[in-house]
Amino acid sequence: MRGLVGHSEPAFSDCFVPSTSSDDSSDASADGTPACTWRHPPSFYCPISQQCMHDPVVLADGHSYERQYISKWLEQHDTSPV
Numbered sequence: 001m002r003g004l005v006g007h008s009e010p011a012f013s014d015c016f017v018p019s020t021s022s023d024d025s026s027d028a029s030a031d032g033t034p035a036c037t038w039r040h041p042p043s044f045y046c047p048i049s050q051q052c053m054h055d056p057v058v059l060a061d062g063h064s065y066e067r068q069y070i071s072k073w074l075e076q077h078d079t080s081p082v
Helices: 067-076
Strands: 017-020 036-039 056-058 064-066
Touching (some): 056 067
Antiparallel strands (some): 017 036
């Protein structure tokens, strides 16, 4: 990626965290072993909405937020939500 000094693209395997669930039988594969599900790492989630960010922005406080949620927050508050 141009313009970002020292920036390197993360490996695909670094972008997702595998998790397995043995609690739910619907998560089992045909042979009865738990199926692997994928979830994003915690840093991919907006601290306001608790949802995966699709349009993240970084504020002066150093935290990333989903643009629509931080915009609404800042309309009503003068402080960081974190």
